Amino acid sequence: MIKRILYSCATAISYRKELFDAAFLERMGNLADMDPAVDFPVYIKVLALDFDGVLAPHGYPEPTGALKKWLDKINTSGRFRRVYVYSNKPSESRKQYFQENYPEFRFVSNVRKKPYPDGLHQIMEMEGVAPENVLMVDDRLLTGMLAAAVAGTSSLYIAKPLADFSYNPVKEAVFATLRFVERWVIFVIGRM
Secondary structure (H helix, E strand, O other): OHHHHHHHHHHHHHOHHHHHHHHHOOOEOOHHHOOOOOOOOOOOOEEEEOOEOOOEOOOOOOOOHHHHHHHHHHHHHOOOOEEEEOOOOOOHHHHHHHHHHOOOOEEOOOOOOOOOOHHHHHHHHHHOOOHHHEEEEEOOHHHHHHHHHHHOOEEEEEOOOOOOOOOOHHHHHHHHHHHHHHHHHHHHHHOO
């Protein structure tokens, strides 16, 4: 874990402009507000979706109702070649949920955790697409957005992540604090 934190800090300095742009210029409030048919550039062929904060609050075993409807639209639209769930916590219950409800979607596994770009490299290799054809959707600057910057993929920062403080108050407070610190750090170093 210490090695991953040190990697994040050192790499964030190199990619501070990309992280600043993601956090303050190109962000999205909530994924459920996007229309999969029209709100994504045509060159995006593959989606890589984080789970916690993007599809559900921390610790939920499956996506929230609004995101289930959104995933249904994605699934029936035929708009994307493939959808991947790329989470640092790919639990067995989550994998089973997707196998039962969205068997076409894939989980990224057996790679180093974000911010290492290994999962995105795996996706590009498996799908035979260029980096710009993959869109990483994440709510954390120093994990998913940094992995996307390093891999050269497209990215979408979720500025209003899903949270449920009554379900998991400690985890939600920790991640809310991490997001605040990340944004503050990127705001400061991104303008250098």
